[in-house]
Structures are given as C-alpha cells and as structure tokens.
Amino acid sequence: MLSNGNHFWLNGRLRRSGEAVISPYDRGLQVGHGAFETMHVHEGKVFAVTRHWQRLCQSCKVLGIKAPELTVFSDAVEETVAANGIDPARVRFTITRDNGEGEGSPTMVVTVSQSLTHRPAARVATVPWPRNEQSPLCGVKCLSYADNVLASEHASKLDADEAVFGNTRGELCEGATSNIFLVQPDVDGIATPPLNAGCLPGVIRGLVIELAEADGIQVAQRALALSTLSQAREAFLTSSTRYVQAVSHVDGQALFQSPGGYTRRLAELLKSLMAENPDP
Structure with a gap:
C-alpha cells in the first residue's frame, strides 16, 4: 500500500493529518464541484508547476471557481512537499467551489503521497x-x-x-x-x-x-x-x-x-x- 504524508495544507496553512476539518456541506464533497492537479516530485522538485497551475485556472474558469494566484499555488505545493519528505512523490492540489455554508470561498487542499510504480x-x-x-x-x-x-x-x-x-x-x-x-x-x-x-x-x-x-x-x-x-x-x-x-x-x-x-x-x-x- 502506498503511504500518505503526515502533513497537508488546507486553506492557507499546514496541518497534521488528524487535524482535517472540511464542512460536510462542501460542494466538492456533496456534488464533485471542483478541480484538481496532480504533479510529480523528484529530488525535492515539483515538475512543471506553472503549467499545472495554468490548467487548473482553465478548469476553474469552466467550473465558476475563483482560481488561486500562482504564488499561492506554488508556495502551498512546495511547503507541503517539504513538510512530508516523501521522494519521489505525488502532490495533489484540490480546489472546490465553496464550503456550502454560504461563505462563497473555495476550499483548497494540498496532499502528498508516495509515487505510483509503473511497469516499463x-x-x-x-x-x-x-x-x-x-x-x-x-x-x-x-x-x-x-x-x-x-x-x-x-x-x-x-x-x-x-x-x-x-x-x-x-x-x-x-x-x-x-x-x-x-x-x-x-x-x-x-x-x-x-x-x-x-x-x-x-x-x-x-x-x-x-x-x-x-x-x-x-x-x-x-x-x-x-x-x-x-x-x-x-x-x-x-x-x-x-x-x-x-x-x-x-x-x-x-x-x-x-x-x-x-x-x-x-x-x-x-x-x-x-x-x-x-x-x-
């Protein structure tokens, strides 16, 4: 079984895995209204961060979600990768339409897990x-x-x-x-x-x-x-x-x-x- 990181990033700050708090009314959880990007990490470097952010922005435009700025996206990804120390790894940035509680703000989460192993x-x-x-x-x-x-x-x-x-x-x-x-x-x-x-x-x-x-x-x-x-x-x-x-x-x-x-x-x-x- 692939291992998951012990730390994740949620709406602006790092947290430990046991501290996850997401509203049960979140649009991503309720109806899958959200987008994500999965990137690869090798020797501590996340590959093609800018291109992944650009595609996330396009997905968000279609879905009616306010996309994060590049600095928010890249800093969140790099901070989460560094906190977990898994290498090689997959890092995923997830964004949902809103938390479903009338605030209108998207939920943003970054997680890291061990890389998949593929056959040649x-x-x-x-x-x-x-x-x-x-x-x-x-x-x-x-x-x-x-x-x-x-x-x-x-x-x-x-x-x-x-x-x-x-x-x-x-x-x-x-x-x-x-x-x-x-x-x-x-x-x-x-x-x-x-x-x-x-x-x-x-x-x-x-x-x-x-x-x-x-x-x-x-x-x-x-x-x-x-x-x-x-x-x-x-x-x-x-x-x-x-x-x-x-x-x-x-x-x-x-x-x-x-x-x-x-x-x-x-x-x-x-x-x-x-x-x-x-x-x-």
Missing part, C-alpha cells in the same frame, strides 16, 4: 463506455472522477494497467489517467487525438508535442478510429506520473514494437528536459 510497458484495455466529447467538462480535470475509477477497475480485471476510452463518434480519445500517442504503419511521425476528441490537455502531452516538433518529429493531432490503437506499430502513454510509458498490449494483443524508436527518443528528450528545467 503498459497493457491497456479499451472500455465499453465512451467519453462524451460534447460534455461541458471536456478538458476539465474535475473532481467528478468516478467514470475514470470504474474504467480503471474494469481494465484491472482484464490484467491491464490502463483503461482506454473512445468517444461517442467511435474515435480514440484518451486513457483513464493518461493521454495516448501512436505510430501508424507506413506513416512517419506520431499521432495523437486532438483536444476536440474529448481528451484532457495533459501537461506531459503538451511537452511531448513540443519536444517532438523541436526534434524534427512530425506530430499529427487528428481524429483516429479507436481500432487504430490495436493496429499501431508502436504506442505510448503520457501523464505526470507515467511520463512517457510504452504500450505493449492492446486488449491482450501485442503491438509490433514496444518500446518503439519514437517512444524511446521522446522518453529520452523528456528526461533531459526534466533534469535541465523543472518548470518548463
């Missing part, structure tokens, strides 16, 4: 429930996360490490906790679903696209039939905890290469970037 290559399973690419929550990292949890549990029962969603148009969308890239047979470069397919604008997704283009790798953000994933020459997942993770199997079927050349190259480029600049 992931087995993925497509799930029978589509993402709704017309949902007002598309692109929002929302507290209403039960569909992702159920999808992950479904994939786990199939001995898979990640669940993969299509959308209502039958297109490839995203993983339950990741974005997806693939290499199609006889096509140079990498392809990934566009944001209008309903996927989350992942922080690592964005960085991988930038790194690939700077390295001369063609990147196509285009609609892809869900079936193209199992037919891919190689594929990989991206997320703030997986970074770049090769895909070895899709619905039990082995891909042609795992990891493939593009996967290895982009993993190397991302690793170098992280070492050079923790907040690109």
Whole structure:
C-alpha cells in the first residue's frame, strides 16, 4: 500500500493529518464541484508547476471557481512537499467551489503521497463506455472522477494497467489517467487525438508535442478510429506520473514494437528536459 504524508495544507496553512476539518456541506464533497492537479516530485522538485497551475485556472474558469494566484499555488505545493519528505512523490492540489455554508470561498487542499510504480510497458484495455466529447467538462480535470475509477477497475480485471476510452463518434480519445500517442504503419511521425476528441490537455502531452516538433518529429493531432490503437506499430502513454510509458498490449494483443524508436527518443528528450528545467 502506498503511504500518505503526515502533513497537508488546507486553506492557507499546514496541518497534521488528524487535524482535517472540511464542512460536510462542501460542494466538492456533496456534488464533485471542483478541480484538481496532480504533479510529480523528484529530488525535492515539483515538475512543471506553472503549467499545472495554468490548467487548473482553465478548469476553474469552466467550473465558476475563483482560481488561486500562482504564488499561492506554488508556495502551498512546495511547503507541503517539504513538510512530508516523501521522494519521489505525488502532490495533489484540490480546489472546490465553496464550503456550502454560504461563505462563497473555495476550499483548497494540498496532499502528498508516495509515487505510483509503473511497469516499463503498459497493457491497456479499451472500455465499453465512451467519453462524451460534447460534455461541458471536456478538458476539465474535475473532481467528478468516478467514470475514470470504474474504467480503471474494469481494465484491472482484464490484467491491464490502463483503461482506454473512445468517444461517442467511435474515435480514440484518451486513457483513464493518461493521454495516448501512436505510430501508424507506413506513416512517419506520431499521432495523437486532438483536444476536440474529448481528451484532457495533459501537461506531459503538451511537452511531448513540443519536444517532438523541436526534434524534427512530425506530430499529427487528428481524429483516429479507436481500432487504430490495436493496429499501431508502436504506442505510448503520457501523464505526470507515467511520463512517457510504452504500450505493449492492446486488449491482450501485442503491438509490433514496444518500446518503439519514437517512444524511446521522446522518453529520452523528456528526461533531459526534466533534469535541465523543472518548470518548463
């Protein structure tokens, strides 16, 4: 079992885990009205804090929540990481619409836990429930996360490490906790679903696209039939905890290469970037 930190940050100050006091009427608890960001910590440094804050601000705009200033966000994250001393770790910033008691102020919480351990290559399973690419929550990292949890549990029962969603148009969308890239047979470069397919604008997704283009790798953000994933020459997942993770199997079927050349190259480029600049 992964360990959780003994300290957390709540609405402006650090507290011990036994001191948690959140209203039972909080909108996040009552109806999942809130947003969150999960970041990775390595050697005491939180990666891509500014990009995560920018995405949180966009989620808050959609949800009608007043977003914190960057300094509040980054200071809270760094203070909580330092207080817990877990490394490598995951740090999560959660914000809810309000406490439900008429004050109108959002509840903000920062927690730290031990990092997940992922296999070098992931087995993925497509799930029978589509993402709704017309949902007002598309692109929002929302507290209403039960569909992702159920999808992950479904994939786990199939001995898979990640669940993969299509959308209502039958297109490839995203993983339950990741974005997806693939290499199609006889096509140079990498392809990934566009944001209008309903996927989350992942922080690592964005960085991988930038790194690939700077390295001369063609990147196509285009609609892809869900079936193209199992037919891919190689594929990989991206997320703030997986970074770049090769895909070895899709619905039990082995891909042609795992990891493939593009996967290895982009993993190397991302690793170098992280070492050079923790907040690109």
